Amino acid sequence: MVKKIEKNGLVIVSLCMMLGICSQIQAQSVESPYHWNNLPEVELPQFRKDTLNIEKFGAKGDGYTLNTKSINEAISASSKSGGGVVVVPAGYWLSGPITLKSNVNLHLDENAFLQFTADFDEYKIVAGNYEGKASARNQSPISGTELENVGITGKGIIDGNGDAWRMVGKGALTESEWKAKVASGGLVSADGKTWYPSAKTRLAHEEKRSVLLADGKTLADFEAIKDYLRPNLLVLTKCKKVLLEGVTFQNSPAWNLHPVMTQHLTIRGVKIKNPDYAQNGDGIDVESCANVLIEHCILDVGDDAICIKSGKDEEGRKRGIATERVIIRHNKVYKGHGGFVVGSEMSGGARDIFVENCTFMGTDKGLRFKTTRGRGGIVENIHIRNINMNNIVQEAIYFDMYYWTKPPQANEVQQVPPVTVETPQFRNIAIDGITCRGAQVGIFVRGLPEMPVRQISMVNLNITANKAVELKDAADITLKNAFLHSKNDESAIIYIENAADLRFEDLRFDGNQSPQVEVNGPHATNIIFNQSNIDKRKLNFNHGAKTNAVKIN
16 A cells, blocks of 8 residues: 655655554564673684795796786695695785685784785686676775685785776866876776776676566676676685685775675774775775674775764565674775765665764765665664764765665655555664764665664764754654754754654754754654753744644753
8 A cells, every 4th residue: 555645644654653653563572682881793814824925836926927826826735734824924915815714813014014915817707796786896905705704914915906907087186197098008988087997897887787686697698798797806605714814905996805605703903995986986885794793993984984884775674684793883985975884785674783972074974874665674773882973974974775776866756555564664773973074964874764873872073064953754752961062053953853752852953053943744743852952942843843842842
């Protein structure tokens, strides 16, 4: 059954009463045993002290010799003898794809520079994963499957040679950079606006070829667009006890670090760098993993920085493996689409995640939760505290359930679908201690009319933004002890549309002024302002909103 939400309120779906959905959702919640005083435990791998130097297997650090065979032989020999440390000494080491093995720690000494070749022929087409779905990919520069006790450590640099793989728009480069890119080879689009590394990449892009392994396609069917199938720099699948520590990962063809269905993963003190124009240039994408610790890392990337995923749509729901029991702390993020991100591929769910003591500087968004109809999945029991943000381009705190789909206009009439397994959910999220100086919007929450974003607690905030708060299709939201400095004096500092059960307490504004508050929709209900210097004369009720929807104490 499909219902409509209309401006005049004659036909409307109540946010928290439609088909008894909210009571059903509440009943489904399971109390978690984890909290700030009882964090999940993450086990570290153990390695023998035995060491093998890749030079003993014929490797040469001259920046010319292709060392694929030597490095892989050293790793295999170490694993077969019971494991230990494979050392990459100082030098410029060129290699093709490396396959990790159990019980081996690949250790890069200081001033070791391991770069992967730009010769695409060295990478075979394999069955992989693209944004949560089975896809054809080129073999990753570094990979491992069903391993136990594996590590990459040291102070060296791992470079994915990503610039050789990715196309780039002229507008993303300076004039001199564009000229250098064109002079390097490759092809330019007919309109002169896009550089392609090869004809295969141009063909795939211009014809919008799918990379998905579907409809009976085999790997051989993708040969015509092989170069377009950019690999992730590091992919670890179904592994246990993994340590990535100290190393710099940079210039990845697509995502940098991509653990999938991996347990007991520690990422500590790594640096991740990608150009800001690197499409799909994510930093860390943790997908369907459990017991994860990410700490003391520095990221400056072209897409999301630290991202939680668990598969996409029906494939993700069938896999049914949530990302859970995750600790993220003491990290610094510069450019990126989001500092800490959940989604949009979260169909397997995400829960029991703890984020604290991080700083985001110049990211598009700070805390970013994204999903859309069709995903399904439940994101819940997320705990975030003590986050600093500076010069956030868009929103500091962001929840959106219209990712890559056209959202409705303000108070637009909508066709509201029924709730199914394809309906995503965000709930039970606690945010404590956010300081943000500079953002377009401080807090943005946009749920679905059939499934509001709900049970969000935000306390102890100090936010400077052009617009302070915007809540749409949300329920059971608490905002307490917040200083909201807004540069926009002409419109509402707080905008509410079809949101219910909102509690604002101890809000403060510039010069102790009372802000403009706009309330929209006949089902905007039970909105309480307590000790927040709200003037009834500055309350604006539109599109059927009732004046008794707001209570001021």
